[in-house]
Amino acid sequence: xxxxxxxxxxxxxxxxxxxxxxxxATNADVVCLQEIKIQKKDFPYSLFEELGYECYIYPAQKAxxxxxxxxxxxxxxxxxxxxxxxxxxxxGRILRAVYxxxxxxxxxxxxxxxxxxxxxxxxTFLEDFYDYIQDLKATVPPLVICGDYNICHRAIDIHNPKxxxxxxxxxxxxxxxxxxxxxxxxxxxxxxxxxxxxHYTWWSFKANARARNLGWxxxxxxxxxxxxxxxxxxxxxxxxxxxxHCPVLSEID
DNA sequence: ATGGTCGATAGTCGA
Numbered sequence: 277x278x279x280x281x282x283x284x285x286x287x288x289x290x291x292x293x294x295x296x297x298x299x300x301a302t303n304a305d306v307v308c309l310q311e312i313k314i315q316k317k318d319f320p321y322s323l324f325e326e327l328g329y330e331c332y333i334y335p336a337q338k339a340x341x342x343x344x345x346x347x348x349x350x351x352x353x354x355x356x357x358x359x360x361x362x363x364x365x366x367x368g369r370i371l372r373a374v375y376x377x378x379x380x381x382x383x384x385x386x387x388x389x390x391x392x393x394x395x396x397x398x399x400t401f402l403e404d405f406y407d408y409i410q411d412l413k414a415t416v417p418p419l420v421i422c423g424d425y426n427i428c429h430r431a432i433d434i435h436n437p438k439x440x441x442x443x444x445x446x447x448x449x450x451x452x453x454x455x456x457x458x459x460x461x462x463x464x465x466x467x468x469x470x471x472x473x474x475h476y477t478w479w480s481f482k483a484n485a486r487a488r489n490l491g492w493x494x495x496x497x498x499x500x501x502x503x504x505x506x507x508x509x510x511x512x513x514x515x516x517x518x519x520x521h522c523p524v525l526s527e528i529d
Numbered sequence: 530a531t532g533g534t535c536g537a538t539a540g541t542c543g544a
Contacts (some may be wrong), residue, residue, distance in 0.1 A: 288536085314537090340537035394543090
């Protein structure tokens with residue numbers, strides 16, 4: 277099973293950049309999207325259904341903001357929208373598809389970069405998400421937690437660790453949270469296969485950052501350690517340029 | 530150099 281996670285920064289903008297033909301060529305079975313920035317009534321279901329995908333959409337209440345989706349060629353046993361905590365669910369951040377042998381989650385974690393109140397919101401989200409996954413883990417098939425975590429875990433995951441030592445997304449608190457979260461029993465799939473630096477999934481639009489590869493690795497597939505031996509690969513698809521993020525692809529037998 | 534660039538929207542806001 278091929279799984280892709282991709283923060284598309286507006287699904288309509290991505291489609292204008294030939295996202296559909298790119299997606300078709302990937303042959304992905306399950307696609308987790310973040311920042312779809314579209315309401316259900318405007319979602320172009322038929323473009324994806326023609327490729328064989330069922331579309332599960334969980335928009336934010338506020339138009340043009342946030343929102344996650346899962347596209348699936350495999351019929352899930354169940355799809356669960358949100359986590360039950362309204363301050364997160366109204367922002368369209370958490371969605372999961374449950375299959376016989378695996379649960380695939382699409383998560384868009386808050387960014388704290390815009391202002392201090394949002395960083396505090398993010399830190400609270402992280403604590404709540406930890407508890408949520410700890411509880412969920414006991415009740416569903418092993419999870420692949422895909423999404424935009426808005427956190428660089430280690431110095432190797434960011435182009436300039438010293439200058440960003442206290443930047444939202446790379447604070448010691450967030451990095452420690454990430455380590456603790458993995459200790460629940462998850463493996464950073466990309467890092468499992470690739471120990472090399474300079475692999476990022478997001479670049480600022482400013483200062484020609486992408487062309488210079490001045491990026492951050494903030495998009496992940498965290499795979500339950502009980503599943504990791506079934507993982508065949510996990511790669512960053514940095515050639516895909518429909519967004520300020522790029523996709524991450526894993527393949528699980 | 531105290532900026533810069535996007536997307537969705539119609540407010541500027543959020544990233």
